Amino acid sequence: MPIDKFRILESTYVPLPAENVDTDQIIPARFLKATDREGFGENLFRDWRYAADGTPNNDFVLNKSEYSGKILVGGKNFGSGSSREHAAWAIHDYGFKVVVSSFFADIFKNNALNNGVLPVTVSSEFLIKIFQAVEKDGKQKLVIDLQNQSIRLNGHVEIFEINSYKKNCLLNGFDDIDYLLNKKDKIEAFEA
Amino acid sequence: MEPKTLFDKVWDAHVVEEIEGGPSVLYIDKHLIHEVTSPQAFTGLEQRGLKVFRPEKTIATPDHNIPTENQHLTIKDELSRKQVETLTANCKKNNISLYGLLHPYNGIVHVVGPELGHTQPGMTVVCGDSHTSTHGAFGAVAFGIGTSEVEMVLATQCVLQPKPKKMRITIDGDLQKGVTAKDLTLYVISQLGTGGATGYFVEYAGSAVRSLSMEGRMTVCNMSIEMGARGGMIAPDEVTFEYVKGREFAPKGKDWDTALAKWEELKSDEAAVFDREYNFKASDIEPMLTYGTNPGMGTGITGNIPNAENVVATELPSFKKSLEYMGFGLGDKLIGKKVDYVFVGSCTNGRIEDLRMLASVVKGRKKADSVTAWIVPGSKQVEKQAQQEGLIEILEEAGFKLRQPGCSACLAMNDDKIPAGKYSVSTSNRNFEGRQGPGARTLLASPLTAAAAAVTGVITDPRDLF
Numbered sequence: 001m002p003i004d005k006f007r008i009l010e011s012t013y014v015p016l017p018a019e020n021v022d023t024d025q026i027i028p029a030r031f032l033k034a035t036d037r038e039g040f041g042e043n044l045f046r047d048w049r050y051a052a053d054g055t056p057n058n059d060f061v062l063n064k065s066e067y068s069g070k071i072l073v074g075g076k077n078f079g080s081g082s083s084r085e086h087a088a089w090a091i092h093d094y095g096f097k098v099v100v101s102s103f104f105a106d107i108f109k110n111n112a113l114n115n116g117v118l119p120v121t122v123s124s125e126f127l128i129k130i131f132q133a134v135e136k137d138g139k140q141k142l143v144i145d146l147q148n149q150s151i152r153l154n155g156h157v158e159i160f161e162i163n164s165y166k167k168n169c170l171l172n173g174f175d176d177i178d179y180l181l182n183k184k185d186k187i188e189a190f191e192a
Numbered sequence: 193m194e195p196k197t198l199f200d201k202v203w204d205a206h207v208v209e210e211i212e213g214g215p216s217v218l219y220i221d222k223h224l225i226h227e228v229t230s231p232q233a234f235t236g237l238e239q240r241g242l243k244v245f246r247p248e249k250t251i252a253t254p255d256h257n258i259p260t261e262n263q264h265l266t267i268k269d270e271l272s273r274k275q276v277e278t279l280t281a282n283c284k285k286n287n288i289s290l291y292g293l294l295h296p297y298n299g300i301v302h303v304v305g306p307e308l309g310h311t312q313p314g315m316t317v318v319c320g321d322s323h324t325s326t327h328g329a330f331g332a333v334a335f336g337i338g339t340s341e342v343e344m345v346l347a348t349q350c351v352l353q354p355k356p357k358k359m360r361i362t363i364d365g366d367l368q369k370g371v372t373a374k375d376l377t378l379y380v381i382s383q384l385g386t387g388g389a390t391g392y393f394v395e396y397a398g399s400a401v402r403s404l405s406m407e408g409r410m411t412v413c414n415m416s417i418e419m420g421a422r423g424g425m426i427a428p429d430e431v432t433f434e435y436v437k438g439r440e441f442a443p444k445g446k447d448w449d450t451a452l453a454k455w456e457e458l459k460s461d462e463a464a465v466f467d468r469e470y471n472f473k474a475s476d477i478e479p480m481l482t483y484g485t486n487p488g489m490g491t492g493i494t495g496n497i498p499n500a501e502n503v504v505a506t507e508l509p510s511f512k513k514s515l516e517y518m519g520f521g522l523g524d525k526l527i528g529k530k531v532d533y534v535f536v537g538s539c540t541n542g543r544i545e546d547l548r549m550l551a552s553v554v555k556g557r558k559k560a561d562s563v564t565a566w567i568v569p570g571s572k573q574v575e576k577q578a579q580q581e582g583l584i585e586i587l588e589e590a591g592f593k594l595r596q597p598g599c600s601a602c603l604a605m606n607d608d609k610i611p612a613g614k615y616s617v618s619t620s621n622r623n624f625e626g627r628q629g630p631g632a633r634t635l636l637a638s639p640l641t642a643a644a645a646a647v648t649g650v651i652t653d654p655r656d657l658f
Binding site: 018019020022024025028029030032033034035036037047052075076077080081082083084085086088103104105106107110111114115163164165166175176177179180181183184186187190191 | 208209211212213214215217219228229231232235236240242256257269271272274275278320321322324336337338339340341343344347348349350352353354356386387390391417420422486507510513603604605612622624625626627630631
């Protein structure tokens with residue numbers, strides 16, 4: 001499906017400093033039984049967000065009123081484990097446009113990009129600064145500029161990597177299937 | 193010609209086009225689908241007004257959410273039933289071969305592909321499941337994809353993928369008695385860590401890897417994703433060819449000879465360069481067990497959980513949180529800890545050899561009364577073979593029952609859920625929080641170690657039972 005265009009995003013952010021956040025935490029398997037893509041945000045981080053009886057866990061960051069925004073900041077090795085795209089759908093459906101971490105699992109990164117969610121990899125030092133800043137002030141903002149591949153926290157700026165093909169897709173809202181469909185002749189020639 | 197790795201040879205032979213500054217358009221030889229990650233892809237296809245481009249290259253089997261008892265009855269869970277019915281309808285509509293429930297070829301997608309000869313050396317294989325790396329055991333480039341990519345393959349038989357870097361992991365020497373392929377892979381993951389191979393495609397080499405059966409090799413490649421690798425592969429050899437030969441969808445007659453000649457070329461050139469290399473000694477490996485909430489948190493079974501001073505300081509908070517979830521303490525000894533559940537099955541260890549290992553330990557013994565054991569064959573074919581070999585009788589005499597095939601308690605999408613707080617020794621691949629059910633505590637192990645726990649009710653070194 002065509003994805004949202006992404007240019008510049010300035011937003012407050014939600015800190016989740018845990019390392020190795022796996023896709024089973026992002027969306028537990030028992031919530032994968034849908035046959036459409038909508039509504040997964042409800043169960044994003046389900047078992048951290050709610051107690052077994054369904055009452056919200058007040059210690060979990062999504063339930064804390066001081067934090068909000070369109071950017072999720074996670075610890076090292078974010079999105080490891082299962083290939084379930086439902087993890088990216090849940091993050092997107094909840095309202096996040098960007099996930100920041102010092103390290104992403106490969107499949108999650110692809111899935112996020114295919115859904116218009118931008119994974120931004122920063123240095124571990126920068127990640128610490130981001131966590132420290134929001135601890136002081138929940139209304140702290142990050143500015144992400146895709147064209148310039150930059151992420152800014154107050155006066156600190158880092159440049160992040162993204163391949164030029166995917167960057168172009170996100171800037172223009174293109175998706176991979178449209179690209180591949182235009183290559184049908186080449187694919188058929190390859191098969192021959 | 194520039195020397196190439198095994199991975200380069202297979203990958204490069206499937207590149208339709210390289211996009212400058214971007215991914216490659218990679219042609220896919222075999223696409224496997226199941227009920228959980230495919231429905232949205234078919235919907236997407238329909239919304240675009242497209243048909244499946246090469247339906248004969250896709251194989252379907254429901255496995256993730258299906259019950260492992262009473263498969264002849266209608267699936268009770270409404271959502272699971274709808275997913276299975278949707279898969280059936282999508283396959284019918286698009287002329288895709290489907291091995292539905294009770295079909296003699298039904299089973300876990302990564303067990304079914306190889307045992308029917310769909311998986312062959314030199315192929316590219318994808319599936320909307322991260323354990324697709326299993327098929328790399330045949331010298332295939334096999335990796336898990338998301339649902340958008342499933343849609344890409346259905347629409348064009350291609351995916352867009354950046355080429356990963358190359359890593360070689362060499363394990364030389366002989367594995368000790370009682371040490372299995374599962375222990376080998378858990379050992380490697382404990383050394384590299386859960387993200388240690390992210391960005392890489394791994395080739396496993398060395399005499400310890402060569403000495404493994406195809407089942408063992410599949411177990412090793414299956415777990416590649418647990419250290420973050422895009423996939424894992426092993427150069428095909430006589431063991432591989434012997435396994436593939438004669439299987440239903442393997443090449444026959446003249447086609448076999450042609451294929452074999454090509455497959456024999458599939459190995460890394462001696463001068464090929466890897467971006468990263470690791471070397472391990474098989475003799476250092478003992479039966480392994482995980483104690484934490486990611487597969488990298490593992491140790492030899494006679495060992496203890498690390499003390500605080502043996503954990504990297506910045507990782508200590510996550511480490512402690514993980515032990516708290518498990519109900520374990522820093523420095524705890526593992527042997528003798530109580531076990532409530534034992535699960536033998538999954539795409540990691542649900543093959544005939546795994547059931548043979550289980551049977552070899554439980555034969556002449558009895559299941560501990562305090563243990564609930566779920567023994568789940570990886571496929572109908574495995575179930576049938578277990579019957580023919582008399583394994584089912586051995587298991588039943590010892591107080592075990594074979595369930596019906598499926599992914600079962602590996603990810604607990606069906607009713608096979610470990611209750612909160614209970615300890616499960618599991619031959620599956622992930623010990624994440626809640627993976628086997630909300631609050632469940634998973635210890636990953638080999639079928640031998642799982643069997644030892646099942647008959648003693650506590651963590652036991654399987655070598656003590658030989």
